[in-house]
């Protein structure tokens with residue numbers, strides 16, 4: 067057996083050598099960190115959170131000076147030991163990954179309330195945080211382990227757990243976490259080895275919150291539904307530009323689908339967390355996206371996340387959700403300690419501000435807006451707002467390898483004033499219908515909608531009613547229905563153009579799904595079913611079948627029928643002759659000419675390009 071393996075290895079090597087470019091010496095890649103912009107010196111009060119080397123409850127990452135992170139097995143083993151020792155903790159598996167790993171969640175309650183129901187009875191607010199939705203961005207895991215210890219066996223932060231309950235998922239993308247390497251995130255300064263962004267099937271979990279393809283996000287959405295957290299934190303690490311801020315975070319803005327929650331995050335959460343981070347030597351900032359995708363010269367964008375993202379989904383379902391992005395160029399130790407401070411302050415703040423947060427959440431859950439913004443764009447009419455920004459120096463140079471302009475970050479801290487550009491103007495809006503109807507043939511879509519906790523009713527008899535239907539633009543004519551060239555997240559994304567809405571009498575078969583918008587997740591429903599919503603099931607390619615025409619007319623019958631139509635209808639003849647004169651490609655194509663006639667007969671497929679999901683207008687409740 068051994069020799070066969072050796073032979074196989076050898077032949078693979080020969081094949082690779084024959085097809086690949088000559089290998090670059092491994093030493094070239096041994097110290098890519100030295101190519102990163104300078105990290106600068108840092109020390110802060112949060113360093114005192116690290117326990118001494120002889121502490122019996124030292125975490126695996128602390129044992130490695132917060133320069134490395136433990137693998138799945140070591141993480142889970144350490145947590146199991148902690149849970150056995152701490153009466154305040156339990157651990158539950160919320161689901162399994164494609165490779166069969168449990169996705170663990172630590173349930174922390176000072177009252178020993180380890181079920182959702184028992185937890186609600188404590189009357190205390192509930193914080194849910196997870197790390198590793200992108201498994202290479204794992205700071206939150208090692209911070210959470212330290213905090214769980216300090217709130218329990220170490221007894222240093224017990225009051226935090228007296229004031230609020232805590233659910234902690236150390237790693238959501240458990241399979242990606244085990245694709246460990248020193249070469250996974252070239253722009254990130256540590257840990258030494260880290261996991262991979264996507265799951266075992268190369269799916270990006272943080273694009274999956276509406277379509278719910280993945281076991282991991284389905285498990286998380288079950289946690290939202292079952293445990294009903296008051297605040298949800300999704301812990302990441304950035305890619306992109308350099309600046310002084312080490313911990314950046316935010317919700318989905320003030321003017322999204324949950325405006326009261328958006329204001330609470332900006333006016334209550336942000337100042338408190340900023341203060342805690344500053345007091346511990348950190349440099350907090352808002353979520354930062356360079357307008358030119360390169361440096362800060364053209365300002366920063368504050369964009370609205372679509373509901374495929376965790377923070378956009380939170381906004382759509384009225385779950386207070388904060389996206390945390392630690393700065394990838396800051397050393398791992400500094401990022402982990404900053405995350406600890408943010409988690410601890412979130413617990414403390416929840417205890418203090420439970421009433422104000424619940425008031426904001428209830429206000430958004432109870433609102434029933436008349437219309438829902440689907441797409442936001444930059445408001446060009448708004449005066450540009452200039453804001454101070456803690457930048458680091460940068461210069462641009464011509465790259466000999468790229469042949470283009472490249473940024474070099476100098477590491478020099480400087481405060482500059484730059485434009486803050488808001489991408490918050492609704493440019494496509496949908497009127498809220500009373501309900502949507504999905505025919506039974508598309509039950510898979512209704513099933514996914516049900517996973518979100520949206521109430522669905524199945525009609526037991528055929529229903530004839532006035533309904534609004536969307537007809538999509540004919541491919542190749544008027545506004546072409548454009549297909550994105552590459553698959554995205556395992557789907558063929560489609561651009562529906564500008565569909566035409568018509569009110570017609572329609573009969574829906576028995577077994578159709580009627581989904582009222584008059585429920586707390588009404589906005590999410592609109593965002594999943596309106597054709598022009600970027601995260602609609604239509605745009606995600608769940609209705610690809612409607613783009614195929616399936617009946618045909620043979621020329622031997624269409625030719626005589628077309629001549630008969632021309633003879634009987636002078637207006638049709640005029641239109642035909644105009645088209646022949648103005649459209650040479652049409653005139654030259656026998657198929658196109660006969661198709662033109664076919665489309666105007668009752669034989670033509672009336673369902674072709676009709677979006678099967680119908681709207682019941684509001685006045686017909």
Ligand SMILES: [Zn+2]
Pocket residue numbers: 200203302303
């Ligand atoms: Zn991320």
